[in-house]
Amino acid sequence: MPKPPIDYPDDYSDHYPPRIAVAILKSGPLAPNLKGRVFFTTVPGGTEVLVEVSGLPPYHPAEGNQPQVGPHGFHIHENGNCEVGDCANPFSSAGSHWNPHNQPHGNHAGDFPALFSNHGYSCITFFTDKFQVSDIIGKSVVIHQSPDDYHSQPAGSSGKRLACGIIKA
Numbered sequence: 160m161p162k163p164p165i166d167y168p169d170d171y172s173d174h175y176p177p178r179i180a181v182a183i184l185k186s187g188p189l190a191p192n193l194k195g196r197v198f199f200t201t202v203p204g205g206t207e208v209l210v211e212v213s214g215l216p217p218y219h220p221a222e223g224n225q226p227q228v229g230p231h232g233f234h235i236h237e238n239g240n241c242e243v244g245d246c247a248n249p250f251s252s253a254g255s256h257w258n259p260h261n262q263p264h265g266n267h268a269g270d271f272p273a274l275f276s277n278h279g280y281s282c283i284t285f286f287t288d289k290f291q292v293s294d295i296i297g298k299s300v301v302i303h304q305s306p307d308d309y310h311s312q313p314a315g316s317s318g319k320r321l322a323c324g325i326i327k328a
Contacts (some may be wrong), residue, residue: 172188178292178327182300182324185241187249189304190321192279197300197324208271212302215276216321229276232303232317235269239297241323253299259290265309269298273306279323295326 178201186193195212210233218229238254245251257269264270268289274281305318 161177161274180292180296180326180328182326183282184212184233184300184302184322184324186214186322187243187320188246189249189319190214190302193302193322195322197326199292199295200328201292202286205286206290206292207284207286209282209284210274210281210300212274212322213267213280215274215279215302216304217279226305226318228304229271231276231281231321232305232307233271233274233304234267234301234307234317235271235295235326236323239325241297241299241325248319250299250301250323253301253320254322257295257298259294261273268294270309271309274276274302292328296328298326300324300326 180199182197184193184195192214193212194214195210198209200207215231216228221227235257236253236255237257238252240252241250242252243249256267260268272283272285272308301320302322303317304321305315
């Protein structure tokens with residue numbers, strides 16, 4: 160059910176102190192030129208998320224046993240650990256999608272819109288009311304090789320992990 164429009168106070172700063180977090184993306188062996196930042200800002204009713212990345216691999220349809228590349232799945236993961244580890248399966252230390260309310264996939268608090276590569280570049284801003292900035296400090300964000308299908312359990316078949324960043328205040 161939609162929420163009613165937000166009634167902004169006259170002096171916004173007195174009622175909603177700014178709260179910002181950022182994740183600096185670390186590229187992995189599957190997309191070594193990928194770099195970017197993700198900003199999380201407290202706004203009335205939830206959180207604004209801004210992501211800007213470059214070095215994304217271009218779209219490539221699935222062929223044979225090779226998965227589709229792009230649009231790229233993008234999520235909050237449960238662990239604030241972005242160690243590359245196994246080069247064939249990088250950033251597994253970030254854990255699974257962050258799902259604090261045990262929702263079926265497609266409705267995890269950490270499920271985000273896909274990133275579309277425009278000559279390797281993507282920039283999107285969106286709003287979510289599924290968490291506050293303070294809830295995600297110490298978690299990580301991950302960009303995946305393939306799009307999230309938003310229904311496969313538990314994580315949407317987004318494929319390998321291309322980049323990871325720890326969310327810090």
